[in-house]
Structures are given as C-alpha cells and as structure tokens.
Amino acid sequence: METRQLEYLVAVAEELNFTRAAERVFAAQSTVSAGVRALERELGAALFERDPHGVRPTATGVAVLEEARDALRAVERVRDAARGDGELRGVVRVGIFTNLTTIDLPGIMGEFHQRHPLVDLRLGPSPSGSTGLAEDVRQGRLDVAFVGLPDRLPGLLERELAVSPFVAVVAADHALAGRPEVSLAELADEQWVDARAGFGNRVTLDRELAARGISRRVPTELSDLGEIPRFVAARLGVAVLPALTVIPAAGAVVIPLRERIEWRLDAIARPRPSTAALAMLDLLSERFGRSRTLEAR
Template sequence: MLTIGVYDCHMELRQLEYFLAVADELNFTRAASRVFAAQSTVSAGIRSLERELGGALFDRDPHGVRLTVLGRRVIDAARETLRAGERLHELADTTGGLRGQVRVGIFTNLTTIDLPGIMGEFHARHPLVDLLLGPSPSGSTGLAKDVRLGNVDVAFMGLPGRAPGLLHQELAVSPFVAVLAEDHPLAGRQAVSLAALADEPFIDARAGFGNRVTLDRALDERGLTRRISTEVSDLGEIPRFVAARLGVAVLPALTVIPADGAVTRPLTEHIEWMLSAVSRPRPSAASAALLRLLAERFAQPSVVG
C-alpha cells in the first residue's frame, strides 16, 4: 500500500479531506456540501493535490466522476494521514484547552431539540474548537455513512438499532404519532391504527431517513403496505403538507412541529423512534467533549470516558 508521509510533501490535510469527500460521493457538488466549502474551492484543492502527487486522482467525463488507478492506490493512505493529522494537533496542544474542529451531522428544522443552545454551551466551554454543522440529503443513513468514512465526527442519528462499527450515545426515545388534517375523517378518534391509515396517501421524508426506516419496518412486521405520494427533504415541514391535505403522516412525536390545520393523534400500536449521537470508536478529544455535553443535556449516561 502506498504511504503518504506527513513530511514527504507539502499537501494540506484540508486537500486530503476534499479528496476523500469526492471519492466517497463521486460528485463534486455533494462533496463540497459535505465539507462545508465552495465547489470551486474543492476543485482547486483537488488540482493542487494532483500536482503534488504527480497524476490525476479522478476521471471526469459527462457520465460522472471515477477514481483513477492512482486515486484507488492512495485513498487508504489518505484516510490514515488525515486521522493522524487530527491526532497530531491534539497531542501538540500545550494550552490545556481543547482546540481544532468538530464536524457535526444534524437534522434540519428539528426545533424540539435546542441545537443552538447546545452548541452555544459547547462553544462557551471550548472556545478554541470550531463547529461545522450540516445535514445529509439521505438523512440518518447518510449521516452514519459520513461518520464511518470520517467525513463527519459526530452525528445525530435516528436509525433503529445500532449502526455497526460506530460508538453510540443514546439521547431520547419518542413514540410515533399520526399526523392528520384537522378535518380528516380519522381526526375525531382518540387513537388511530396503522391499518386504518394504510390505504391513505402518505407524506414522508426521503428514503434513508431514520423515521422512515423505522416506520417501514413496523409496517412490514404487520404485513401492511402504504403508498408515499409526497416526499419532503425537510422533516419538520411534513405537518404543513399534511395541513394542505396532500396526505397523512406518521412521525416521531419529537420531530413534529405544530402546523395550523394539522392535528396529531396517538397510534394504537406502540412504535418507538430512537435518537442517538454517533461517532467513530476512538473520537477526538473535542468530539468526546461534545458527546459528553449531549449526554448531560439529554440526561443519559455517557458512553465516552
């Protein structure tokens, strides 16, 4: 395997981060979003790295982006070098305070969680740590992948069970509820069953979102099928689409943002959604500090020593 030595070239760790993001996404636009940079910046960083290594890392044509032979040769070494660089910065700090950055994968528009307050408290405790926050277009599935690949340090996740190879911090458990237009025939009931909703058009998040994965499993276990007529990329907006009478929804109560014209009703079935925070098995000191703060705020025992 090719080894990239820290002292063998003048490449920057940020360039390696750009390279790995493009290699994972095989798309410059998505890669730029993932690393919180402009696409032109990512492209320039890749070109600089290619000059440093003496060859192209990607083949680019109208059909897409693919790793070259050189790109495939150096990708594992690039991951190891990036992680080693992060660890080197931690060990070099003699101030006694944490520094660096934590890349955090988040859910958009989840106002039931005081994310600004949590991050504000983290900043007050660790002012030398930069926070980079961003979502994934494929929800919890994408966030878990981002953490596993090292593109994100800590991420919120709503998938059922545990993602293999990741450290989990359980934060909250929320029951699913039915979300209906206020004049829907079922809105007058005290509770609504999944069977009663199965023939209705559904509004849901995109494939890969943890709430959708959990609900689909619950429906499969009961031998029920449904038709999703409307997909929404922003989970918090779903009640507004329900109020517009585009369909019904079944969501974790914790994610429901009240909307005029929509009501919630308990399900007769008890289905739970788990909200967790995940990281790699050996998180950086700054990432571990954020996990501990999340444990404090959600009053759950921390899994990070």
C-alpha cells in the first residue's frame, strides 16, 4: 500500500464525502475513489459503506483508520528526521476556544509562524467544547487542542497551561452586584446562562454543584463561552465562569466566588506527536509560563 492511499482513507473518513476529500488532498475524485478501492482490495475488506446519501466507515474501516493515522504520523517523523536542515514542515491542526480574548491566540500562532514558517496551521473549535476537542485529538482528527476538563486524560500527552478560579457574573443592576463575594447557594435559585454540556467549565461546575447538593436551571446555553457575560448583561440569568474566560461586557459585573473552585487549562496531544505538533506544545508551555512569571511580579 502507498502513503497516498492512507491519506485518501483519512480524508474520506473525516469528510464523509469523496468530493470534499478529493478537494482536501488536491486530487481528482476518481483518483481518490480508485485509491480507496485499491486499498480495500489489498486488505480484503470494505472500509466504507456507500449509499446515495454519502459514505461512512465500516467497523473494519474505523479500526484501520486508527492505524492509518498512526502510520502517516510515523512517516512524517521519518521525513523530519531525514531532512536534517532544522526546518519544520507539515500541518498542525489545533483545537481552540473561540472568542476568548484573554488568551492571545493570534499572538501565539503568529510567534509559531515566525519560528516555523513552513508549517501550515489549521485552527478550529468543537461544538461540544473541551469534551469534543479531547475526542478529536484521541481519534487523530486534531494534533493539539486546548481543553479545560477537570480530569486527566489517560493515553494523551497533557501540558498544564494555567489554573483559574471560578467567579460569578451578574447583571450590573442585580441585587447581588454590590456584594464583595457571593456563594453558589445564593445563586442556586436564579436562572443561569452557561456553556453547553461538554464544555470543560460546565463539566467542572456541574460536578462541584452536585457535590454540594445544589441544583439549578439553565434556560440559556451557548456554544461560545466568551459571549456569556453579554447575555448576563441582557438579564437572561447569572453565570459562574473561570476568571480567565470572562470577557468584560457593559452591564455585567464580576464578583469573587466564596467557594474556591478551580478550572485547569491544558494543551493535549496524542502520544508521539509530530515534530511540528511537539513544537506547538512547547510554545504553548513557554507562552503560558511566561504569563505566569509576569503575573507573579
């Protein structure tokens, strides 16, 4: 089998469409289709189920896909080792949080590009937040991702970047707005604005609320964490968020939370990442470590 066939396999599995897969790998659709069929003949098994609505991997295809991704990463590492010119090449796919200006993502990626101009960057979020990003890394759809989950992730590389306390966010005219601090119990009966299920901040907060026997109602859920303070300002409810994620909004105020609840921001990757992905992890550790040093001063 050829490396190019494995690239076709991965592209079709991720796009679930031969036309989009062909565009992604800069090949004719017929070439991609023929390459996948040749791979299926060689392996003696169907890798995709095809119907008028599209394609999807078979059970065998899912198993082969995992190995194909590993093989392509291994080939990339071989090429990196053979070049010997010190220049990194390739693509790094990074899972990010959107609209969080407290994290200087453009600055970080700009610095990475200056250091490694031959590496292409592909950045994107997940509609299910940290949970989805972690699964995308585990399945090989992403090389590196930011996650904010409370538990360690077995089988993945993790770099702790920052730890941030949770704070309350209420409308400026809310009865609690002038308080020096507020407790979760005092917020429990309010309507809440929060991220959708699966986002790391919500996973952490839900666990803490359950441990304290506190239930709440969340009528407003968002897939954009940075927008929550604006919805709070519009009096749709209160919020409790990691301080690092709070983007100031006119009409909303931040109040320290009486309980000490922490949110951990990590960068993750699969074991034995490509040289370019490892360089991204190193830069993230460096940049966030630099921020901690400045804050300590």
